[in-house]
Each structure stands twice: as C-alpha cells, then as structure tokens.
Amino acid sequence: MSRVDLKPADLGASGWNAILSPRPARAALDADIECDYLVIGAGFAGLSAARRLRQLEPGASIVILEAQAVAAGPAGRNSGFMIDLPHALASGSYQGDSSQDLRNIRMNRAAIAFAADAVREYGFAEESFDPCGKINAAAGRPGQQHNEDYAAHLDALGEPYEMLDAQAMRDVCGSDYYLGGLRTPGTAVIQPALYIRSLADALVTRAGCRLYEHSPVQALSRQGERWLASSATGSVSAQRVLLAVNGLIETFGFYRRRLMHINLYASMTRQLTAAEVDTLGGVASWGFTPSDPIGSTLRRIDGSGGPRLVIRNRCTYEAALSLPPDRLRQIARDHRRTFDARFPMLAHVEMEYCWSGRLCLSRNDVWALGELEQGLFSACCQNGLGTTRGTIAGIVAAEMASGVDADSLIPDFEAQVRPRRLFPEPFMSLGARGAIKLKEWRAGPDL
Numbered sequence: 508m509s510r511v512d513l514k515p516a517d518l519g520a521s522g523w524n525a526i527l528s529p530r531p532a533r534a535a536l537d538a539d540i541e542c543d544y545l546v547i548g549a550g551f552a553g554l555s556a557a558r559r560l561r562q563l564e565p566g567a568s569i570v571i572l573e574a575q576a577v578a579a580g581p582a583g584r585n586s587g588f589m590i591d592l593p594h595a596l597a598s599g600s601y602q603g604d605s606s607q608d609l610r611n612i613r614m615n616r617a618a619i620a621f622a623a624d625a626v627r628e629y630g631f632a633e634e635s636f637d638p639c640g641k642i643n644a645a646a647g648r649p650g651q652q653h654n655e656d657y658a659a660h661l662d663a664l665g666e667p668y669e670m671l672d673a674q675a676m677r678d679v680c681g682s683d684y685y686l687g688g689l690r691t692p693g694t695a696v697i698q699p700a701l702y703i704r705s706l707a708d709a710l711v712t713r714a715g716c717r718l719y720e721h722s723p724v725q726a727l728s729r730q731g732e733r734w735l736a737s738s739a740t741g742s743v744s745a746q747r748v749l750l751a752v753n754g755l756i757e758t759f760g761f762y763r764r765r766l767m768h769i770n771l772y773a774s775m776t777r778q779l780t781a782a783e784v785d786t787l788g789g790v791a792s793w794g795f796t797p798s799d800p801i802g803s804t805l806r807r808i809d810g811s812g813g814p815r816l817v818i819r820n821r822c823t824y825e826a827a828l829s830l831p832p833d834r835l836r837q838i839a840r841d842h843r844r845t846f847d848a849r850f851p852m853l854a855h856v857e858m859e860y861c862w863s864g865r866l867c868l869s870r871n872d873v874w875a876l877g878e879l880e881q882g883l884f885s886a887c888c889q890n891g892l893g894t895t896r897g898t899i900a901g902i903v904a905a906e907m908a909s910g911v912d913a914d915s916l917i918p919d920f921e922a923q924v925r926p927r928r929l930f931p932e933p934f935m936s937l938g939a940r941g942a943i944k945l946k947e948w949r950a951g952p953d954l
C-alpha cells in the first residue's frame with residue numbers, strides 16, 4: 508500500500524488558463540468503480556496515454572483521475588513550446604549527446620505529430636496549436652555564441668534554420684533589445700491551457716474515457732491481480748494503472764531521491780490596447796526561446812484574451828515539493844525588470860498574472876518510465892521539455908501497458924536506465940542552487 512502524501516503545489520493563477528472562458532470542472536470521483544485502465548494525472552503524459560490506449564483498445568474502459576481542475580497544474584502553466592530539436596535543460600547548452608540527437612528529434616516529431624493529429628481529429632480551436640516554429644533569441648554576446656554553436660550543430664545534423672540579425676528581430680518583436688536570433692521551423696507553439704482542456708474534454712466526449720477532476724489519489728495498493736486507487740470520496744479498481752504525475756511520483760513512494768524538482772515562473776501582461784500594439788510594432792504573434800537555456804522565454808499572443816506578452820525566467824531548485832508563499836513577490840520584480848529592459852515602451856503596462864509551476868529533471872536526463880510492478884506503469888520525469896517528452900512518455904507507457912500487438916508510434920524509444928541518485932542534502936540543494944545562480948549571472952542580458 509502506498510499512501511500518497513499530497514503537497515501544496517504551484518503558486519498564482521496561470522494566465523493561460525485565466526484568459527480563457529471559464530470551464531466547469533467535471534465531477535469528482537464519488538463512488539467505487541472499476542475499469543481496465545486507470546490513468547493518474549491529466550497533464551501531457553496522462554492525456555496522451557489515455558488517447559493512445561483508446562487507439563489501441565477501442566473497447567477498453569479508461570478512467571482518468573486528476574487531483575486539481577484540468578489545466579490548473581504545470582500542463583496549463585508552461586510556455587507552450589513543443590520543441591522538436593535537442594533541448595537538454597540540465598546541460599549548459601541546447602545540445603545533448605549528438606549520438607542521441609537524431610533519435611530524440613524523431614521521437615519529438617512523432618509526439619508533435621500525435622498532438623497535431625488530436626487537434627485535427629477532435630477539431631481544437633486554431634490558437635491551441637500552431638506549428639509555426641520558434642526563434643532562439645540572443646540579447647548578449649554569450650547568447651550569440653550559443654546560437655553560433657547551435658547553428659554548427661544543426662549543420663552537422665542536416666537540420667534547417669535561419670539566422671536573424673538585430674533588425675530582423677526588431678521586425679518580429681518591435682524591440683531593439685536583441686542582437687540576433689536563430690529560427691527553426693519544427694516547433695509547435697501551443698496555448699497550453701487550451702490544448703490540455705481541449706484534449707481532456709475530447710477524450711471524454713469523443714473517446715469515451717471517464718475523467719474525474721479534483722480527485723487526488725491518496726492511496727494506491729495491489730489487490731490480487733488488480734490495483735486499487737482511493738481518493739477521499741471514492742475508489743477505482745483497475746487492471747492496469749499508469750502514473751502520469753511527473754515529479755509527484757515521489758509521493759507514491761517511487762524514485763525517491765532520484766528526481767530534481769525545479770520551479771519555473773512566468774508573468775503575463777494585461778491585454779494591450781490598440782495604441783500600445785501600434786507603439787510596440789512587430790508581428791501579432793511570435794515565440795522566443797532563449798539562446799542561453801537559462802534565459803528568458805517570451806511570447807506575444809493574440810487569441811482569447813487579446814494581445815498580450817508573456818515572459819518566463821528565473822528557476823529555483825526545491826528539495827521539498829512546496830514553495831515559500833512569498834516567492835512570487837520577488838519573482839514578479841525580476842519579471843518587471845527583465846520585461847522593461849526589452850519593452851521600455853510598455854513599462855507602464857501591468858502584469859496581470861504571475862505564477863509558478865514545477866518540472867522534473869533527472870541527473871542523467873532519462874525518463875522515469877516503465878513497468879514499476881506488475882500492472883503498474885510510470886510515465887514521469889520529462890526533463891524540462893514536458894509538452895513533447897510528456898507526450899512521448901504517455902504514448903510509450905500506454906503501449907507498454909496494453910497487451911495489443913501494434914507498431915509503436917515511438918519506435919526510437921529505448922528502455923531507460925534508472926534516474927541517477929541525487930547527492931545527499933544539503934550538498935544537492937547547495938550545488939543545484941549554486942549552479943543555477945552561476946548560470947543566471949553568466950546569462951547577463953539574456954536573462
């Protein structure tokens with residue numbers, strides 16, 4: 508029996524979710540029910556797993572339990588870059604081990620295609636998913652150097668890209684802050700909360716899954732050939748269970764002291780007026796990832812909620828799964844400063860939302876993915892790129908859990924070694940925090 512120790516999680520309301528029309532959450536679990544497959548967690552991994560299970564087994568009964576409202580967690584809090592190219596957050600650059608890169612690119616693209624297929628099949632709104640590519644923006648000399656190194660790496664991989672100079676960057680974003688950029692075409696940019704809401708709802712209305720929100724699993728135990736998951740108000744008895752809770756898999760008793768919990772932070776402006784949009788200039792929507800991985804992610808959006816800018820920077824390492832409640836105050840000041848440096852013409856525009864969200868890394872950049880015990884599968888630890896890698900994890904775990912003999916959608920996936928052990932405390936926290944601080948300091952204007 509594993510008793511799940513639930514933690515308070517993310518701070519602040521995600522702007523992505525708040526600017527959409529309110530969505531009534533589906534009812535909480537309030538009975539003792541049975542199913543073939545139980546998916547715990549309705550983020551990228553859980554929802555992708557449910558969709559893949561449905562494709563493999565049209566007649567199976569599938570239940571999804573989500574602790575919060577759909578899209579209230581990290582899946583609805585991220586910057587929305589579904590990136591196809593290497594993106595190793597734990598390394599000093601976006602380049603991983605180049606022998607792995609081509610395989611990773613194929614897996615990432617299979618995940619993006621899986622998402623695009625759901626968007627098409629279920630008819631999601633256009634702004635939920637835009638396969639428009641992205642720009643690695645460089646504001647300082649180290650950022651420029653990262654882009655030059657990245658370009659050489661892309662040349663070696665035979666991947667297309669375009670270098671942008673300062674004027675071209677200004678034409679896109681209206682700011683003369685950037686020295687240059689590197690545009691790649693394969694990223695899909697999503698409205699994360701809209702994509703996740705749409706996928707969750709379509710899995711219920713179009714694919715016949717049962718979804719219960721505000722239903723945190725508090726205990727999970729094996730009962731003969733089946734598994735029993737209990738919430739405060741009901742239980743699910745399932746033949747197979749997929750844990751798609753990312754770093755919170757530790758609370759189920761697995762991978763303890765092997766996962767690093769990182770918090771990221773974002774702020775979104777209020778809706779810009781027509782005059783402010785004119786003053787800003789540039790194009791109506793764009794997405795910048797930082798050329799220095801520790802730097803700022805920026806997006807300009809122009810869908811539900813009108814024209815706005817979104818900035819993401821700063822990250823913190825937490826040994827525990829919770830955050831000090833006053834953390835956002837300091838982060839909001841950093842966001843203001845870094846935003847104003849880029850957009851001085853909008854220095855009077857308030858940030859309407861500021862929020863945090865968790866992601867999970869392993870020291871050796873592997874997933875916590877596979878069969879944990881008979882009939883119990885993990886689809887966790889997405890190593891930063893959770894929109895894409897969470898989708899891969901969900902697909903792979905579903906294919907493992909299902910007995911159906913079918914071609915894998917992710918044929919490049921290889922069985923994972925275990926995430927490497929963390930160093931003992933306090934060395935782990937001191938080391939991780941020191942490394943983050945050093946990288947943030949080195950990033951200079953790219954932060």
Ligand SMILES: Cc1cc2nc3c(=O)[nH]c(=O)nc-3n(C[C@H](O)[C@H](O)[C@H](O)COP(=O)(O)OP(=O)(O)OC[C@H]3O[C@@H](n4cnc5c(N)ncnc54)[C@H](O)[C@@H]3O)c2cc1C
Pocket residue numbers: 511547548549550551552553572573574575578579580581582583584585586587588589590722723724725751752753755770771772773819863864865866867886887888889890891892893894895896897
């Ligand atoms: C500010 C920010 C920016 C980011 N930007 C990007 C980006 O641009 N691109 C990118 O790829 N990634 C980005 N990420 C990371 C990305 O959001 C995560 O990696 C991704 O959400 C992980 O997906 P997941 O499905 O594995 O887990 P999650 O999205 O965390 O979903 C897990 C779900 O499980 C639920 N859960 C947990 N415990 C229980 C329980 N006991 N019972 C029931 N349900 C439970 C949680 O409530 C949660 O909804 C960003 C993250 C943040 C915070």
